Amino acid sequence: MSILIDKDTKVVTQGITGKTGQFHTRMCKEYANGANCFVAGVNPRKAGESFEEIPIYASVREAKREHGVTASVIYVPPPFAAAAIWEAVEAEMDLVICITEGIPVKDMVEVKNRMRAAGSKTVLCGPNCPGIITPDEIKIGIMPGHVHKKGRVGVVSRSGTLTYEAVGQLTDLGLGQSTAVGIGGDPINGLKPKDVLKLFMDDPETDAVIWIGEIGGSDEEEAARWYAEECRNKKPVVGFIAGVTAPPGKRMGHAGAIISGGKGTAQEKLSIMEECGIHTTKNPAEMGDLLKSVL
The missing domain is CATH 3.40.50.720 (NAD(P)-binding Rossmann-like Domain)
Known part of the structure; x- marks a missing residue:
């Protein structure tokens, strides 16, 4: 599945x-x-x-x-x-x-x-995404297949390289992934975090989710509130937001990664995610260990 x-x-x-x-x-x-x-x-x-x-x-x-x-x-x-x-x-x-x-x-x-x-x-x-992979079945995109391992943790991310980082940690911990979805970092795109979270929450072969967001926009806030209202405690979710040190008004990496009007900061997103029952970390090296601790 x-x-x-x-x-x-x-x-x-x-x-x-x-x-x-x-x-x-x-x-x-x-x-x-x-x-x-x-x-x-x-x-x-x-x-x-x-x-x-x-x-x-x-x-x-x-x-x-x-x-x-x-x-x-x-x-x-x-x-x-x-x-x-x-x-x-x-x-x-x-x-x-x-x-x-x-x-x-x-x-x-x-x-x-x-x-x-x-x-x-x-x-x-997408656009501007690494694609989607279901380990040991199919990959559609540019992600390195060898770091993936079949498992029961879903991964959704706006960042390509941080997708690989999360996947690598899960593989090293022996957990593996059900599916990893890179949704891309452009301001106008298709799948949103909420869409993918909903798919993972409804998937009987996914037990938990690592969710990687970025500064800019309000997609993370909307998804976190949806999770709190519809799925709180259904399946554990670990969240990380890239761009904690980004200054307002400066685009960082992706076209959509920009803090404007005081909105879309990493701290704001992390605070809302915590309020909504999502386990967060400010250190991307800890995503896998945190996920393992809440399983």
């Missing part, structure tokens, strides 16, 4: 002919059941060709018709990535994972509004 993806998910890579798309498609194909999961690629100018026996099509809709793909992963350059997201949405993918960093905010606002207006059921993860 897992959330969002499993060993039977059929995936199409948009941007499969670029260096990044090729490298990570190869890595994903070599991980666990990837050879059976990654079945198609898309590049309108190279339809009819193939990459390592993966056929390339002119559109996501065509790949879906030929292979029954339900998930897309996007490595398309920033100026064209929002259009690639919309193409996957129009093809009615269940899940779209956009790895691309640097998509103009205006483009993401437009595509999100179009999704909302169309009543789209497509789940968008």
Whole structure:
């Protein structure tokens, strides 16, 4: 059992002919059941060709018709990535994972509004995210597969590298992960912390969650309040917020990681998480040990 993806998910890579798309498609194909999961690629100018026996099509809709793909992963350059997201949405993918960093905010606002207006059921993860992995089954994205281990702890994170840090700690402690979800650090994105927490709370194979947030925005506060109202004490959650030392008005790393108007500080987020029954730490090296102590 897992959330969002499993060993039977059929995936199409948009941007499969670029260096990044090729490298990570190869890595994903070599991980666990990837050879059976990654079945198609898309590049309108190279339809009819193939990459390592993966056929390339002119559109996501065509790949879906030929292979029954339900998930897309996007490595398309920033100026064209929002259009690639919309193409996957129009093809009615269940899940779209956009790895691309640097998509103009205006483009993401437009595509999100179009999704909302169309009543789209497509789940968008990202952009500017490392992807999603269900250990020993499938990985869709750029995370290092070897640090993951099958287990019963869910991981959700706005930070790519801190996702790997949390996963590595859980693996070293022998706990492992049910699914790890990198939701990305852009201000306009798809899956929010609350969405992923809800999936983990409803997943019978997930016993606890490590949740990594960042300064900026109000997603963490909203998710923490939802947890307090709907799921307090249902499953333990350990939280960490990156950016404790960040000065107001200065963007730190991700496009969405900025404290503005006195809101979105790490301390504010940590305080609300604590009030809502979430176990927090200010030291990322302690996430795994804290999680183990509350199990």
